[in-house]
Amino acid sequence: MLRMLARLLAVLNSETHPGQISLGFCFAMVAGLTPFLSLHNLLVLLLVLAIRVNLSAFLLGLTVFSGLAFGLDPLFHRIGLSVLTQDTLEGLWTALYNSTFWRLEHFNNSIVMGSLLFSLVSFAPLYVLSNFAIRRYRAHVLAWVEKTRVMQFLKASRFYGLYQSFSGMGGGL
Amino acid sequence: MTEEKAPQPAYELKGRKKPEKEGWIRWWGLGVFVGLTGLLALLWLFLVDPFVKRMIEQTGTKLVGAKVELGAAHVTLSPLGLTLSRLQVTNPDEPMSNAVEAARIAMSLDGLNLFRRKVIIEEMAVEGLRFGTPRQSSGAVAPSREPSAVAKLAAKVPMPSFEVPNIKTVMATADLQSVKLVEALQADIKKEQENWKRRLAELPDQNKLNDYKTRIEKLKSSTKGGLGGMLGATGEVAAIQKDLAQDLDRIKSAKTDFDRQLADLKQRVDQAIKSPQEDIQRLQGQYSLSPQGLANMSGMLLGGKGGDWVRTGLTWYGKMQPMLAQAQVQSKGPEVVKPIRGKGVEVRFKERAPLPDFLIRAATVSAQLEVGDLKGRIENITPDQQTLGKPLTFAFAGDKLQGVQSIRLDGAMNRVRPAQPKDHAQVRVQGYQVQSMTLSDSADWPVTLGKAVADADLQVTVGGQALAGQATIGLQSVKLAAGKPDAANPVIKAIGGALSTVTAFMVKADMTGTVEQYDIHLTSDLDRILKDAVGRQVQALADQFKKDLEAAVMAKVGGPLNELKSSIGGLGGIGNELTSRLTQGSLGSTLPANPAEKLLPGGLKLPF
Incomplete structure (x- = not known):
């Protein structure tokens, strides 16, 4: 827990662009809430690695959202089942069901559909909210946090040093 | 109104200089992704085989x-x-x-x-x-x-012994129903006799009935005492008449009960008299010594072997069933299947070109049998024929095999409509050289088909559980051996002799019933040959056995049966006693409807 807090503070206090951190959280939400071994998560992994997304934010977010997913599965199941059994969408789902790619994606599973839909709908709001929160944090709280004993202790740690040196490589880890 | 100030970037807070502008693409990240994917593919290649x-x-x-x-x-x-x-x-x-x-x-x-x-x-x-x-x-x-239901049917058809069974041995182990019936009936009659003796004692007897007569006579004499005396007597006569009527009703009711019980017992006695004959017939059947048995001798001779083949075929048929079991119902619209907690549910939609989850379109098979190689082709192997819309078909053939000129096997297993499965198979064997085939390994009655050339044609259809099949087997150049050469029994000797002269015969088999409870009916030329040869001898033996059996059974049942007849006769005494009491009591009927009239002198009528 302390390690996670340290990691969060390190990420927030770094020079990484808020957008990169927010994107890391957003992609982590998609990968964490949906079943991990799904085809779309390969695309998420490609985007996370290829786009300058903050990897620490992604890994941190992945841990948090994967944990949340266990509790949210019943909700995802209800959403997915309701969407998949909508009469008006039957034509679309039938067309997708007949496509090899979408069958591989396993879209017709209630939890896959529910969690993917939930995370995609939440993607943009989370990005905006996260960006706003990081900016507010850096403007109003960062200076105070920097002075706290916890932060002083953290800065003295080996982990923080390593993080700072790697984040200097660009885009932030 | 104050304008909100934009937050300062972290690098400015820390007094560092602004980092150089970097593009959105992280090239080394792309490399890592490609590397990871490649590594996974490589791992898959190494691990997929195991x-x-x-x-x-x-x-x-x-x-x-x-x-x-x-x-x-x-x-x-x-x-x-x-x-x-x-x-x-x-x-x-x-x-x-x-x-x-x-x-x-x-x-x-x-x-x-x-x-x-x-x-x-x-x-x-x-x-x-x-x-x-x-x-x-x-x-x-x-x-x-x-063991499977089919394997449980492995009991062999017993061969007839053609020995006259020892009557003492037969009777020692015989469970004679007639004896049990007679004994039970005797006990019942005795019980009824006791019951009726008790009931007779409770009913009004001769003395009581005579007493009524005496009392009436007495009243008649008392009417001479004047009008007052007559009127008093009238009341007493009415009371006597009432008591007498009640007693007579009791006797009548007892007589009705007795007649009914007697009729029932007599009916049971009639059955008991017939029961020894039923025992004799049952024992005769049990020891299977009848000339009718020869009418299906081929069934006994060939049924064991034929049954083995049918069982083997049905066992393999049973083993193939799981491969053809319906896996799922074809989807016509959105359909929710298999709910698994925590894993969601799969919703199936209609497929444009539906295919089963597992399908082998065609399999060429080369089987190595004892007689040589059999080659064939199986098409449409799937547990979901309904989705495919085609049945499984198979065709195998083998030519110039060891000891067989040719074998053809073809058929289909149709589960396209799972509610109406229908399978059929046809086997044709030509020029099958039979060598030393044991038809019966009974110690007393061994039968061996030493040599023959067989042509066989078999067709079997299974619709649901119903089994139907016909087989025709023609055997040429036959050499049959039956029984032991030193057999003392003349019938066995005669059968052995008759079979040894057979050079060709036809066997027809009809299979009916279900896969688990099937019946094979075999007919053959052998039946006629054997009946002609030994029918009369077997009839004579059967007659002798029946005669001995009748004597032995009657010796055991005859005595109890006679006792039974006398016991039922003894019940007649009770019936006579009841009739006698009724006659005795009928004197009440001589009393007038108005007793006073009888008692008034000169037929004088009372004014009230």
Whole structure:
């Protein structure tokens, strides 16, 4: 827990662009809430690695959202089942069901559909909210946090040093 | 109104200089992704073979209920295919032998459908298929296994002994129903006699009835005392009449009960008299010594072997059923299936070109039998024929085999409409050289088909559970041996002699019933030959046996039966006593409706 807090503070206090951190959280939400071994998560992994997304934010977010997913599965199941059994969408789902790619994606599973839909709908709001929160944090709280004993202790740690040196490589880890 | 100030970037807070502007693409990240994907593909390539091997072994073992082992599995990517080496499928009923063993199985897979989680095998070649091969270790996965319903039918048809059974031995073990019936009836009659003796004692007897007579006589004499006396007597007469009527009703009711019980007992006695004959017929049938038995001698001679073949065929048929079992119902619209907690549910939609989840479009099979190689082709192997819309078909042929001129086997297993499954098979064998085939291994009555050339045509249809089949077997150049040469029994000698002269015969078999409860009816020229040869001798033996049996049964039942007749006669006394009491009591009927009239002198009528 302390390690996670340290990691969060390190990420927030770094020079990484808020957008990169927010994107890391957003992609982590998609990968964490949906079943991990799904085809779309390969695309998420490609985007996370290829786009300058903050990897620490992604890994941190992945841990948090994967944990949340266990509790949210019943909700995802209800959403997915309701969407998949909508009469008006039957034509679309039938067309997708007949496509090899979408069958591989396993879209017709209630939890896959529910969690993917939930995370995609939440993607943009989370990005905006996260960006706003990081900016507010850096403007109003960062200076105070920097002075706290916890932060002083953290800065003295080996982990923080390593993080700072790697984040200097660009885009932030 | 103050304008909100934009937050300062972290680098400014820390007094560092602004980092250089970087693009959105992280090239080294892209490299890592490509590297990771490549590594995974490489790992898959190394691990796919053992994974497939393990999966086939596990799934096969679960399906068969006994160990399924595979020497090796090899997956090729271009073209996509799978090669299996030395597949062994243990016979669940005999764990030390393999039901099937295949040296090599090569198949080509439809890669695109594999991504859709459908295993579609376009072409499969099965080489070196052998049946019943021995195993080095037991292939059992469960400690014991209940034999299948078909295997339970393995009892052989007993051969007739044609010996006149020893009557003492027969009677010692005979469970004579007639004796039990007579004894039970005797006990019942005795009980009824006791009951009726008690009831008679409770009923008004002769003395009581005579007493009524005396009392009436007395009243008659008392009427001479004047009008007052007459009027007093009238009341007393009415009371006597009432008592008498009540007593007579009791006797009448007892008589009715008695008559009914007597009729019932007499009916049972009649049955008991007939029962010894039923015992005799049953015992005759039990010892199967009848000339009618010869009418189906071919059934006894050939039924055991024929039954073995049918059982073997049905056992294999039963083993194939799980492969054809309906896996799912075809989807016509959105359909929610298989709810699994925590894993969601799969919703199925209508497929434009529906295919089963597992399908082998065509398999060429080369089977190594004792007589030589049999080659064939099986098409449309799938547990979901309903989706495919085509039945499984098979055709095998073998020519110039060892001891067989040709074998043809073809048929279909149709589960396209799962509610109305229909399977059929046709087997044609020509020029089958039979050598020393034991038809009956009975110690007293061995029958061996020393030599013959057989042509056989068999057609079997299974619709649901109903089994129907016909077989015609023609045997030429026959050499039959039956019974022991030193047999003392003249019938066995005669049968042996008759069979040894047979050079050709036809056998026709009709199968009816269900897969688990089937009946084979065999007819043959042999029946006529044997009946002509030994029919009269067997009839004489049967007559003698019946005579001895009648004497022995009657000796045991005759005595109790006579006692029974006398006991039922004894009940007649009770009936007579009841009738006598009724007659005695009928004097009440001589009393007038108005007793006073009888008592008034000169028929004088009272004014009231």
